[in-house]
Amino acid sequence: MxxxxxxxxxxxxxxxxxxxxxxxxxxxxxxxxxxxxxKVVDLPSAAYLGIAVAGLALVVTGVKTRKTPGPHPTA
Known part of the structure; x- marks a missing residue:
């Protein structure tokens, strides 16, 4: 998951x-x-830069979530 x-x-x-x-x-x-x-929102340039940073944060969070080791099942 x-x-x-x-x-x-x-x-x-x-x-x-x-x-x-x-x-x-x-x-x-x-x-x-x-x-x-x-077309969705009309924002100033600085706000679009903030959206780009938010996208980068989502990428980093996704990579960390993917690499987090899950619980090991016991035999």
């Missing part, structure tokens, strides 16, 4: 982090809107 939860958190983290990073970069450097996140 931990493996499934770890992979799920990690996958969601990659999507959220990528969308936050793309939205931050497009607003900051190009003055346009890229990705789909801006």
């Amino acid at each position: 931990r493996t499934t939860i770890g992979y799920t958190l990690e996958s969601i983290g990659y999507v959220v982090g990528a969308q936050g990073l793309v939205s931050f970069a497009s607003q900051t450097f190009f003055g346009t809107e890229w990705g789909w996140l801006h």
Whole structure:
């Protein structure tokens, strides 16, 4: 079960982090809107950077959850 939860958190983290990073970069450097996140919420560039960091935190949490050793069954 931990493996499934770890992979799920990690996958969601990659999507959220990528969308936050793309939205931050497009607003900051190009003055346009890229990705789909801006269609859901209209935030300033710094908030999109915060979303990217939140995505990174989900990835790290997912990896740690996956690698946590589970209880060993007794014979």
